[in-house]
Amino acid sequence: MGLSDESVSPFQINIVPMIDAIFSLLAFFIISTLYLTPSEGLPVNLPKAVTAQTLRQTQINVTISADGKIALNRQPIELQKLEDRVRALVRPNAESLVVINADERVVYGRVVSVMDRLNQVKGVKLALAAQKQ
Template sequence: MKSIQRQRQPAIRMELSPLIDCIFQLLIFFMLSSTFLTPAIQLTLPSATAGTSQNELEIIITLSKEGDVYLNNTKTSLISLKSELQRMLAESNHKSVTIRGDQNMPYSAFLDALDIAKRSGAIHVNVAHQTR
């Protein structure tokens, strides 16, 4: 009996050399192109020290739902608020005022307090709110 011999197929090898060459060329391209990028705007940034303390008194106007006005937890009126606020803002470096108001306060009281704060010399007027 004649034996049937199978022909051996050559083993298939996947060459990785061309793939590695392409990866190295891409790597070199991106390395060279990224080092030559220049910023569009030239800036000299100021230096600062972290954690500088500010002994500045925070100015807070509180408006209750009954229409009462408080300046830093001291009850006052809208009439005397302007003079007291001008005095406090003259001593302040930031010229910042925070207005806290009750949810059910009269809207006109808020507008009056905002107007008085701006006329007294406040540069920044913040409105306090509660996050939900």
């Protein structure tokens, strides 16, 4: 007595578990990249603010350290040269965002003098950096 060929089921590959694993990895990487915030300026102790927002556009970074030294895109610069250097970075007929990363211990007058210089550049929009509380 022989066995019939009808009882033998054909071989199948089930890829559903593999798809589940790939989607789980994809979700993990997407969610983890949302929490990465690039530090564009020099390391300073930013003040905290409840209404702080993350910006997702190209920007020019001006950093004022606790001792009052100024850096433009991580390069040290004097206050007198700041206006000309920023003007060279601004694209014509386009609005550029300049983010001021001022340490929380910086003298208020120093921040105002930097903002005054930057406001003289046409096409510049200013923003102050803060940590989300």
